[in-house]
Amino acid sequence: MSRRRKDGARAAGPVREVSVSKSWLDHLLFWRKKQTAQTAKQRLMAVLEAERATRGGARLPDYLPALQRELVRVVSKYAKVPSKEVRVRVERRRHGDGVELKVEVPGAAGA
Amino acid sequence: MAEIIVVTSGKGGVGKTTTSASIATGLARRGKKVAVIDFDVGLRNLDLIMGCERRVVYDLVNVIHDEARLSQALIKDKHSENLHILAASQTRDKEALTVDGVKRVLDELAQMGMEYIVCDSPAGIETGALLAMRFADEAIVVTNPEVSSVRDSDRILGMLASKTQRAIDGGDPVKEHLLITRYSPSRVAEGQMLSVEDIEDILRIPLIGVVPESESVLKASNQGVPAIHLKASAVSEAYKDVVRRFLGEGREMRFTQPARPTFFQRLFARAGT
Numbered sequence: 250m251s252r253r254r255k256d257g258a259r260a261a262g263p264v265r266e267v268s269v270s271k272s273w274l275d276h277l278l279f280w281r282k283k284q285t286a287q288t289a290k291q292r293l294m295a296v297l298e299a300e301r302a303t304r305g306g307a308r309l310p311d312y313l314p315a316l317q318r319e320l321v322r323v324v325s326k327y328a329k330v331p332s333k334e335v336r337v338r339v340e341r342r343r344h345g346d347g348v349e350l351k352v353e354v355p356g357a358a359g360a
Numbered sequence: 361m362a363e364i365i366v367v368t369s370g371k372g373g374v375g376k377t378t379t380s381a382s383i384a385t386g387l388a389r390r391g392k393k394v395a396v397i398d399f400d401v402g403l404r405n406l407d408l409i410m411g412c413e414r415r416v417v418y419d420l421v422n423v424i425h426d427e428a429r430l431s432q433a434l435i436k437d438k439h440s441e442n443l444h445i446l447a448a449s450q451t452r453d454k455e456a457l458t459v460d461g462v463k464r465v466l467d468e469l470a471q472m473g474m475e476y477i478v479c480d481s482p483a484g485i486e487t488g489a490l491l492a493m494r495f496a497d498e499a500i501v502v503t504n505p506e507v508s509s510v511r512d513s514d515r516i517l518g519m520l521a522s523k524t525q526r527a528i529d530g531g532d533p534v535k536e537h538l539l540i541t542r543y544s545p546s547r548v549a550e551g552q553m554l555s556v557e558d559i560e561d562i563l564r565i566p567l568i569g570v571v572p573e574s575e576s577v578l579k580a581s582n583q584g585v586p587a588i589h590l591k592a593s594a595v596s597e598a599y600k601d602v603v604r605r606f607l608g609e610g611r612e613m614r615f616t617q618p619a620r621p622t623f624f625q626r627l628f629a630r631a632g633t
Contacts, residue, residue, distance in 0.1 A: 284551035288557045297562065298515050336556050 324352055362470035366476045366496035366534075368520075374504045375541040378577055379599075380480035382501065384589035386603030388443035389588075392475045395434070397465075398616040399450035399492035400482035401456055405427030407447045410437065411584025424461030430468050439589065444474075444559045452504030457486065461490050485487040485519060495525050500568065504542045505554040510562055513538075517563065537568035539602065544573045546618040556616055567608035569602035571595055 323330045336351040367380040377398075384396035397420060398406035406626050407413040412435045418428035423446070430446075437443035447466075449456060469477050481492035493499060520534045521527055527534070540559055545554035556570055574595045580587040590596040590604075592607040594615050604611045 286548065286554050286558065290562065293510055293554075293562050294506055297511065300514070301518070318494075319531050331602055 320350060320352075326350075362466070362474045363498065364466060364478050364479065364496050365498045366479045366480040366481055366493040366502060367488065367500045368481065368493055368516050369502040369509070369552060370485065370489075370516040371405065371504070371509045373406065374502050375571070375577075376502050377409050377480055378404060378581070378587055379500065379502050379539060379541065379571075380478050380600040381586040382596075383603060383606070384443060384478040385437070385440065385586040385588050386599055387476050387478075387606075388437065391481040393442050393473055394476045394478065395446060395469045395472075395474045396478040396480060397446040397492075398480050399457070399553070399631050400480065401448045402450065402453055403487055404448040404450045404481065405478050406445065408584060408585060409437075409551045409581055410445050412438065413443055413446075413584070416447045419447045419449045420465065421452045421456040423465055424456070424458060427432045430465060430472075446604050451619070457491050459489060459491065459494060461622040464530050466495055474551065475496060477577050485515065489516075490519070490523055493520055493524055493534070494535050496520070497526075498537065500537045500539050501563070501565065502539050502541055503559060503563070505544075505548070507554075510554065510559060511562055515576060517565065524632070536565040537570050537606075538563055539573040543615070545616055551616050556582070556613070567613070568605050569598055570613055570616050571602075591624040593599060 317335065321330075321335045324330050324335055325332075330352060335351060362408070366385070367376050367383065367595050369376050377400075380396055384394050388394045396406065397511050399420070400405055401421060402408070404416075405421070406418050415435050416598050418433035420433070422428040423430050423433050433446055434447040435447065437445060466477060479492040479496065482488040494515075500522075501513050501516060503509050517536060520536060525587065526532060538560065540556060543556070544553055548555045554566065560567055572594050576593045577587050580590055580595075587593070588596045588599040598615050601611045601614060
């Protein structure tokens with residue numbers, strides 16, 4: 250829900266639809282209009298990241314599940330980590346893809 | 361060798377047929393020999409947009425089922441003699457298309473000397489859409505600056521990368537192009553519409569053009585004239601740019617900025633971002 254708060258902050262003040270068509274008032278109150286495009290972008294990024302991860306399509310390399318299993322095996326050799334805490338995801342950037350490995354080690358500070 | 365271009369989107373109503381008609385026409389006007397095929401079996405519409413609906417005798421399904429020869433089914437465009445239209449069947453269901461049948465038609469069109477074959481995909485992710493993209497070399501992914509369209513385009517990109525012949529054979533992938541249509545620069549400036557950059561960030565495929573939202577598209581379809589034929593219209597200029605870029609001629613993006621920003625818009629542009 251932290252995202253929602255950020256959007257609210259961006260809207261700067263009470264959100265009210267100004268339905269006067271292109272009057273000077275419209276322009277004057279322009280800054281008070283909610284910037285919905287940014288909300289759209291954030292929502293899309295979030296939903297597509299999840300969908301791309303679950304989709305078997307070739308936008309994800311097909312070795313990914315195997316890589317994930319292997320990494321879980323290696324990590325668990327050294328630390329007691331539940332397999333769901335090992336996350337591998339592919340990020341597509343304009344210049345090639347990157348594989349990001351994220352491991353949450355519970356109580357690692359004390360180990 | 362014919363180059364096969366699929367015009368696809370996932371979502372309906374974003375401008376696939378308008379785009380297919382204009383790009384096919386644009387390529388033909390540049391002297392290329394072009395065929396444009398409607399894959400929307402059961403919901404034929406390319407014929408109306410091209411203005412040849414009264415000349416459809418045989419269609420794609422007839423050719424696939426050997427009920428007509430390809431040369432009988434191809435309709436010569438009334439504006440450019442380099443351009444040929446192959447209509448979809450209006451009566452049959454979408455199961456009437458087969459992979460082998462489509463392959464045979466595309467091969468035969470190539471043998472006839474077609475340089476470009478434009479496949480107008482139906483909406484959705486069913487048989488018709490899959491067959492339209494199956495043998496594509498290049499894909500034009502038509503996207504509106506709107507969440508559902510962008511999401512569906514992402515889905516289609518996943519299919520281009522996994523369900524096409526190129527993906528199955530493991531060769532070079534289908535070359536993807538992003539075409540943003542129904543774009544309204546003033547709404548983008550107000551922060552009310554996803555920008556070109558936003559959509560590029562999300563979909564991460566190269567942009568081939570931006571077609572502005574315009575009333576003239578309706579005017580063109582009312583008359584059965586591809587939008588690229590419109591005189592002095594931003595839409596036709598935008599489509600001509602797309603064709604130039606497609607043919608490898610560099611061309612700066614146009615119609616991405618508001619036409620005439622007012623004093624107040626300029627004054628408050630900063631506060632808006």
